[in-house]
Amino acid sequence: MTSAPSRSAIAVTGLRKSFGDKVVLDGIDLDVREGTTFSLLGPNGAGKTTAVRILSTLIGFDGGQARIAGHDLAEEPDAVRAAIGVTGQFSAVDDLLTGEENLVLMADLHHLGRAEGGRRAAELLDRFDLTEAATKLASTYSGGMRRRLDLAMTLVGDPRVIFLDEPTTGLDPRSRRMMWQTIRELVASGVTIFLTTQYLEEADELADRIAVLDRGKLVAVGTPEELKRGVPGGHVRLRFGDAAGLDAAARALGDVSRDDEALTLQVPSDGGVPALRALLDRLERAAIEVDELSVHTPDLDDVFFALTGHPSAAKEAVR
Missing domain, CATH: 3.40.50.300 (P-loop containing nucleotide triphosphate hydrolases)
Structure with a gap:
């Protein structure tokens, strides 16, 4: 069902x-x-x-x-x-009230009644780990x-x-x-x-x-x-055990970026399951062994930049 x-x-x-x-x-x-x-x-x-x-x-x-x-x-x-x-x-x-008093005041504004308001305040103080600070001024x-x-x-x-x-x-x-x-x-x-x-x-x-x-x-x-898959720049990184495997994969896959020193290829991909399955099928048909595979997809900062034309406020703040 x-x-x-x-x-x-x-x-x-x-x-x-x-x-x-x-x-x-x-x-x-x-x-x-x-x-x-x-x-x-x-x-x-x-x-x-x-x-x-x-x-x-x-x-x-x-x-x-x-x-x-x-x-x-x-x-x-x-x-x-x-x-x-x-x-x-x-x-x-309100800094002039305690944590408990702030909650009881809010309960009064919701017309909960004295007993129900006190019960609700105690419940929320416990839920938010504020019971020990309940009687302290919020300013502290x-x-x-x-x-x-x-x-x-x-x-x-x-x-x-x-x-x-x-x-x-x-x-x-x-x-x-x-x-x-x-x-x-x-x-x-x-x-x-x-x-x-x-x-x-x-x-x-x-x-x-x-x-x-x-x-x-x-x-x-x-x-x-x-949103991440919709932004260019995603790729699958393949690492091989030797140069022969790297060369064979480069020939079989075509549109790739290669790093001969690291024995790696970067294959453009959205990182989705269908794309990964198709890539692995191509490698299997060519009888190519891969030592390591990792998927690299854009993050939300990349999405934000691509859609708005500049980095997020949080990223700008740390630059």
Whole structure:
């Protein structure tokens, strides 16, 4: 028995937004399935944060349609707000309150009642490993602890869809990976994550599907692997035991790059299973033995550069 296909948690058609004469979103279409992580990538100023602000009901839009968790964004904004959570680039944590007080305040805003609010706060403090720091002022928290508390506050209302706008910016590698694990657990529980990030490794690790936004237009949508395979530069590297094997393979395969000193050939390939099977069949028919085979595919930085014309913000920052 096959499982039923998932429904759309976010369905967007022709979404447009301008500020004055500047077009920020130029008719974008999105389809995000329930219980998945969808990542929106793009250069600074591409329109990512504007898209999140529109879809989370913070600002209006000029044209198009959108449904979030089954509710029309324009006609049912209150129902949309009840179904979503938002964690922005800047923390919503109140530094003058303790971690527990921040969560109880959020529970009050969701009208949970005193007993239920306290129970929910305790549950989230435990889930995010903040129980020992519950009675400490949030101003004393580390960056990673603040982001965990911020996300915990988002979860007080038990949202079905969560918008994460660059949630790990400024975190150290350990804190970032802890946040990744939390996101994976949320998706495994059926929550839908809409993620914007400047870290392409983050999108590669977490996203089921990725959309690349540039100058207000979507220039590509697909799984991380689909996007990588669509960029030139992928190849299979073959290493041989001797020069005779190298020569024989070069003759049999034709369009290759060779390194006689390393006894290797680079064969252009998208790295997919059909291409690898065809390559191995050709080598087998020619009775050529290969000592080592490795597949090299473009990464998301290569995809980003190919689609937008410049490296990702994260790559530029380390140069």
